[in-house]
Amino acid sequence: MPVNLEGCRFFIKTFGCQMNENDSEHVAGLLIRAGAGKAPSPEESDIILVNTCAVRKKSEEKIDSFLGRLSPLKKDRDRVIGVLGCVAQLRRGELFKKRPEIDIIVGPDHYHELASLLSQKREGKLLKTSWNRVWHEIGSAETFRKSRVSAYVPIMEGCDNFCAYCVVPFSRGREKCRPAAKVLAEVQDLAGNGYKEVQLLGQNVTSYRDQETGEDFAGLLRKVSGVEGIEWIRFITSHPKDISPEIARIMADRPNICRQLHLPLQSGSTAVLERMNRGYSREDYLEKAALFKGLMPDIALSTDVIVGFPGETEADFEETLSVLKKVEFANIFSFRYSPRPRTAAARIADDVPLGIKRKRLIILQEVQKEIQLARNRTFIGKTFQVLCSGESQKDAGRYSGRSEGFQVVNFGSPRDVRDRFVDVLITGCGPYSLHGKALL
Ligand code: SF4
Incomplete structure (x- = not known):
């Protein structure tokens, strides 16, 4: 099927995390290769793509309201409106019923064929959300990057951990890893094109394993840090149960790996962590944080915290606060728990009242704000x-x-x-x- 989008202009609205940002850069690159051009606004485009995030109920609500605002644009001209990403994968055909203005729904495993799907004349709506366990390579040449010096480099996708609250295994599927040779080739290519920073991406990078060689994340990180010209290497997201002392040693040893680590805590209470199916205790987490801080006292640790997970007591919440105070994170992302479809936690009562969740979130954010302010003050004069x-x-x-x-x-x-x-x-x-x- 010839792929020709010559003369078409597209606009992509991206919600969510760096994985989605990176996917949007891939999609933009693929559409540009097929002849399409970028439009500065939905009003000036022929194709509007909404790359979605399903991680929280609130993010889905925001996306739904954005889609609602696109509805009048459908009337003034024959535009294609497409939904990509986690909500597309999770809600599938339901979305057509809720938002009749949507023409196509495409899940993350089908972006490589998106230009072809858009270039086909078709009657009716199109849904492509089947799973695939094979990594589809989309390289630098097919990626339209926003930055000329900092690049995302995906190394894996999906997750096999099934944390009780998390929708990712259902919206991104099971883990699949990009071959290490492809990762290295992309990093070398970026270095050759003047890029200074790379962020290795995946829902759970510390689960990385090269299918051919069995190489793990520590091995891959060591190789990436050997690429000349890349001055800063970051990676996200790590799982506290999988992050190893070897990774800490490599980070401490290699000056081009940034002394920064995002290590999602979620809760400081072992009882809550067990119910969340996180695979580590409060003590395990504190031990790992101390290991990284011991080797790199200036490391900036950041984290994610959920308040109001089912059954969370005041004492559990106090334990979370005490971890924040002990670790002194540089930054946190904090959220109120909301049940997500198909997850294990959605089958148990969401029993922490909304008022208590709100109150705990405010307290948590105030405590963290003071920690950050005190930490940031120590940098004045440096x-x-x-x-x-x-x-x-x-x-x-x-x-x-x-x-x-x-x-x-x-x-x-x-x-x-x-x-x-x-x-x-x-x-x-x-x-x-x-x-x-x-x-x-
Ligand atoms: S490790 Fe847990 S929280 Fe992270 S993506 Fe996998 S299931 Fe979700």
Whole structure:
């Protein structure tokens, strides 16, 4: 089937995590290769694609409201509206009933054929959400990257862990790993094209295993860190039960692996962690955090926390707060529990009242805010290397970027330093960002 989208303009709206950001860059790259062009807004496009996230009820609600706003656009011209990502995979045909304006629904295992599907003249609606356990390679040449210096590099997809609250095994399927040779080839290609930072991506990168050689994540990380030209390597997401002392040693040993680790805690109570089917206890988590901090005292640890999981008592919640205080995370992502379809937790009573969940979330975020503020104050007067991503969105005339610890740094500079590493003297801070001036 010839793939020709010549003259078509597309717009992609992305919700959710870095995996979705990366998938949207793949989809954009594939459509551009088929002849389509990017449109700056849904109004100016022929194809509108909504790449969705199903991780929480609230994210699904946001997407539903966005889809509702697209409805009038369908009337003024013959546009194609497509839904991609986790909600597409999870809700499938249900979405057509709820939102008749949707034309196509395509799950993550079918993005490689999306341009072809869009170029076919067809009657009626199209649904492509079957599973596949085979990795479909989409390389650098087919990826339209937003940044010229920082790139996502997917290494695996899906999850076999079945945490009781999590929809990912149902929305992204079982784990499949990208061959290590393909990962390395992409990183080398990026280095050759001037990229300075790579983020190795997967729902659970620490489960990585090369199908041919059996190489694990530690082995892959060591090889990636050997690629010349890449100055910062990050990876996300790690599972506390799988992250090994060897990974900590490699990070401590290799200067181009950022001293930053996102290690989802979810709860500080062993009883809750057991019910969540997380596979580690509070003590295991604290031991792993101490191991990384022991080897790299300046490491920036971040985490995810769910409050109000079924059966969570006040004492359980206090235990979560105490882990935050002990570990002193650089950043946290915190959420109220909401039952997700098909998960084990959805079959038990959601018994923590909404008011209590709300109260706990506020307390948790206040405690963390104080921790971050105190931590950030210790950086005043220090100089950080920052990879500048562009002008600050909040502060015209200033620049913004990330430090090695993945902290947002807004700073003044006499010269344009976009897409460059720059030394920044930290002169002030808030709980969520650092401020400073470029030392040029
Ligand atoms: S490890 Fe658990 S929380 Fe993470 S993606 Fe897998 S099932 Fe979801």
